Amino acid sequence: MSEKGAVVIDLKFERREIDRALSNAFEGRKVLHASDKSADLSDARYAVLWKPDLDLFQRAPNLQVLFSGGAGVDSILTVPGLPDLPIVRFVDESLTTRMSEWVVLQCLSHLRQVPAYLGQQRSRVWRELHQPEAKELTVGIMGLGVLGQDSARKLKIMGFDVIGWSRTRKTINGIETFDAGELDAFLGRTDMLVGLLPLTEETRGIFNASLFSKLRQGGALGKPVFINAGRGGSQVEADLIAALEGGILGGASIDVFNEEPLPADSAFWAMDNVIVTPHAASASDVRALFRNAEIQMERFERNEALQHLVDRTTGY
Numbered sequence: 001m002s003e004k005g006a007v008v009i010d011l012k013f014e015r016r017e018i019d020r021a022l023s024n025a026f027e028g029r030k031v032l033h034a035s036d037k038s039a040d041l042s043d044a045r046y047a048v049l050w051k052p053d054l055d056l057f058q059r060a061p062n063l064q065v066l067f068s069g070g071a072g073v074d075s076i077l078t079v080p081g082l083p084d085l086p087i088v089r090f091v092d093e094s095l096t097t098r099m100s101e102w103v104v105l106q107c108l109s110h111l112r113q114v115p116a117y118l119g120q121q122r123s124r125v126w127r128e129l130h131q132p133e134a135k136e137l138t139v140g141i142m143g144l145g146v147l148g149q150d151s152a153r154k155l156k157i158m159g160f161d162v163i164g165w166s167r168t169r170k171t172i173n174g175i176e177t178f179d180a181g182e183l184d185a186f187l188g189r190t191d192m193l194v195g196l197l198p199l200t201e202e203t204r205g206i207f208n209a210s211l212f213s214k215l216r217q218g219g220a221l222g223k224p225v226f227i228n229a230g231r232g233g234s235q236v237e238a239d240l241i242a243a244l245e246g247g248i249l250g251g252a253s254i255d256v257f258n259e260e261p262l263p264a265d266s267a268f269w270a271m272d273n274v275i276v277t278p279h280a281a282s283a284s285d286v287r288a289l290f291r292n293a294e295i296q297m298e299r300f301e302r303n304e305a306l307q308h309l310v311d312r313t314t315g316y
């Protein structure tokens with residue numbers, strides 16, 4: 001084994017993109033690819049992975065640290081045979097900034113009635129719609145972690161009233177926060193609900209009919225809007241469709257779904273008040289991913305504590 005531990009890559013990006021990022025990463029380390037089925041992975045001390053192959057841990061029995069290719073780790077934590085090793089999440093400014101761009105874009109799109117105007121454009125209708133100000137709307141963010149907090153700050157700069165909810169209460173300048181026990185109070189204040197939660201046992205199916213019915217009705221846009229970029233498993237899609245069709249929700253922006261790619265026959269595709277994006281709110285930049293993993297490998301080899309570790313008891 002070389003002094004610098006070897007790395008195995010098991011990512012679902014195109015190989016060309018991985019190779020381009022590797023040209024500038026992991027200097028002095030042996031790099032192996034799980035996609036090369038004849039490769040001997042027994043040297044690998046680190047794995048950088050996303051939806052790993054089921055045989056990875058048998059092929060690479062000497063791993064010491066796992067690096068998630070994304071911020072969410074649900075697809076790693078559920079892999080059969082996952083060894084009891086530290087898992088480092090991907091936390092990087094590029095990922096955070098992209099997510100905040102998407103969240104701000106969706107909130108502004110609903111505020112400025114973009115879905116309705118696109119419909120009017122297709123029908124060649126020239127009609128100005130009611131235009132509330134951002135400060136008249138309260139955006140409630142569920143999940144005030146790395147991504148939720150940055151989105152909260154940027155929405156605030158755009159003029160929205162912003163509140164947030166998380167398992168443990170957070171203190172964020174200018175933003176009222178609620179803890180797990182205060183969900184109903186939080187929902188009753190929320191006109192636009194933004195989901196930035198990890199998928200865990202506790203958050204699976206949390207966005208359901210009962211939750212949608214507790215959002216504020218009669219706000220500046222008339223009806224509440226639901227925006228989700230956390231994980232599809234947190235939303236009950238039949239309830240979401242019913243809430244949109246039944247007028248409980250006035251619109252939605254959805255980036256994540258129970259089944260991805262979203263099946264061609266899904267009702268979401270054809271809904272005029274729904275913006276669908278293909279799990280693209282914030283894609284991981286492979287160069288940034290490798291740079292971050294490398295920093296943590298070096299810390300590990302200097303016997304320093306790893307950062308952004310996953311807590312297996314909470315599941316994120």
Ligand code: NDP
Nearest residue numbers: 071072143144145146147166167168198202229230281282
């Ligand atoms: P963090 O771990 O930094 O934050 C998670 C937040 O969710 C924390 O505030 C946490 O509470 C809160 N939370 C977790 N469980 C609960 C619960 N049961 N009740 C209330 N609050 C809870 O994660 P990130 O912000 O980095 O990422 C969030 C998620 O975004 C990822 O897990 C991933 O699923 C998704 N994502 C989606 C992308 C996309 O392109 N669509 C891209 C990147 C990420 P507390 O603060 O108390 O711990």
Ligand code: OXD
Nearest residue numbers: 070071072282283284
């Ligand atoms: C992530 C994602 O978790 O891209 O980073 O979904």
